[in-house]
Amino acid sequence: MKFTDEEILALFKRSDTKEKAFCMLLSAYQERLYYHVRRYVHNHEDANDILQNTCIKVWNAIDNFRADCALYSWLYRIAGNEAITFINKQKKRNEIDIEQSSAQYRSASDAIGAxxxxxxxxxxxxxxxxxxxxxxxxxxxxxxxxxxxxxxxxxxxxxxxxxxxxxxxxxxxxxxx
Amino acid sequence: MSSQQDILNELKEIAPLLLKAKENERPLIIPANYFQDFADSCMSEMKISTSILSAIKKDEIEVPETYFNTFSDTIMAKIKQEETPVSNAQPIATKTNKNTFVLTLFQRVALAASIIGAVFVVKKINIPIAPAQDCADGIACLTREEIYQYMNANANAFDLQQIEKAVAPSIEQQKTTQEIQDITEKDIDQYLEQNNNIIATEDLATDIF
The missing domain is CATH 1.10.10.10 (Winged helix-like DNA-binding domain superfamily/Winged helix DNA-binding domain)
Structure with missing residues (x-):
């Protein structure tokens, strides 16, 4: 059974159904969000990290969500920003050892058979x-x-x-x- | 027309190479059951981070009750404690004979080095310094070779009038030299006798400077 965004948001408002609502939200959008963030990074582990950070942000901020835009647009925005933040942090870390990062990149690309x-x-x-x-x-x-x-x-x-x-x-x- | 078709048409128009890349794209590889387990793993991850956060909140940092009240006194006492050993310090032990020998040797070497240094400095001061070239007109700083090369390279750039103008002073100088050579010693003596007073005054004038 599929739930609408309004139904999911209504469940979020009650503390006893908040977890259930969260699971419903994820099952509705996780795949699309995953493929979106996976395009920013080149391996599954990084995409998973970004997606998890996104979900934690969503969990903490869902009470402040105002329905002035679609739920998916809001989730998408958070995921995109998280991906950019993740990449920038990684860049700073990799500046110390550029060679290492490019080697990691190559192995990651090889792993996905690109x-x-x-x-x-x-x-x-x-x-x-x-x-x-x-x-x-x-x-x-x-x-x-x-x-x-x-x-x-x-x-x-x-x-x-x-x-x-x-x-x-x-x-x-x-x-x- | 569908949105996807619009996107492909747009791409075809602005970057056909990217359209080709899109068509040949391979699907991404994702671990099996990743999406089935994601919600659970995400929930457990959140619970862990929440419990860590609450634990940090509960375990507030404990500070002894009177720590901040007595802090300044403690620091002052520490400073005084560190100063005390300096005032009560033991005198430095007397030098052994071996140390004295090393010290004397060092003094001699140092003295010799300073004399050599002084001689070197005096010599350096006496060396006449070549006057700096006056580069105000730019030409003085050029070597003969550079001038020659420049003239060769820019031979066409000078017209005849310019060259005559530039050379004229040296021609006049040559003329004057020729005239001087024509004057006999007798003429010179006569001239000196006639203008003796003027020359004496000029000598005096130059003496001032």
Whole structure:
């Protein structure tokens, strides 16, 4: 049986059904959120860490959720921000040993059986600024319409189109170099 | 037209290479039963972190009751305690004969080194320092070779008038030299006799400086 967002949110408000509501929320959205965060990082372990952090944030902040946007948009926003935070933290850590991080990256890419083109594409995405990266992943991988992206990122459709265009051009440049 | 088709068309238009990459993309590998177990693992993770947080809250850091009241006194006492050994310090032990020998040797070496140093410094001061080249007009700083190379490279850049202008002073100088050579010693003596007074005054004037 599938529950609507309103039903899940109503269950969240009661302390005795809060855990159940949480499980329902996860079963409804975990896969989509997982695939979204997996595009930011290149291995399952990191994606799992990000998803867990996202869920903890959701659990702590669900009482403050105001239904001015869809529940999924709110979850998606948290997941995207968590992914960016995770990557930036990792970058800072890896600055100490760049060689080590690139070796980890290579082994991670090998593990998922990525071909040369996919690896190149992943590296190109890594070079994008945070905002462009988010926009590119939403459009290219999650195949999201601009209107939905605008709701999630709280940005205008025009700005998103421009951002996506820039991101695609940059990636293409890297791939053809 | 579906949203997905829109996205593919857009990609085809702006970056066909990326569309190709998208078509050849391989599915991501995820551990079996990951999504089935995720909710449970997430809940247990949250419970652990909640219990850790509550434990930290409960185990508040204990401080002795009078710790902050007596803190300044304790520090002052410590400072005084550290100062005491310096005032009551034992005099330094007398040197042994061996130490005296080493010290004397060191003094001699130090004295010799300072004399050598002094001689070197005096010599250095006496060395006449070559006057710095006056580079105000820029040409003085150039070597002959550099000037020659520049002239060769820019031969076409100078017109005849410019060259005549530049060379004119040296031609005039040559003329003057020729005129001086034509003057006999007799003429010179005569000139000196006639202008004796003026020359004497000029000598005096230069003496001032």
């Amino acid at each position: 071909d040369a083109m996919t690896q190149k594409l992943q590296r190109a995405i890594d070079t994008l600024p945070d905002k462009q990266k988010q926009v590119f992943i939403m459009r290219y991988y999650d195949e999201m319409p601009y209107e939905k992206m605008a709701e999630i990122s709280e940005t205008s459709v025009g700005a998103l189109k421009a951002s996506y265009h820039h991101a695609v051009k940059k990636i293409e440049e890297i791939l053809t170099a």
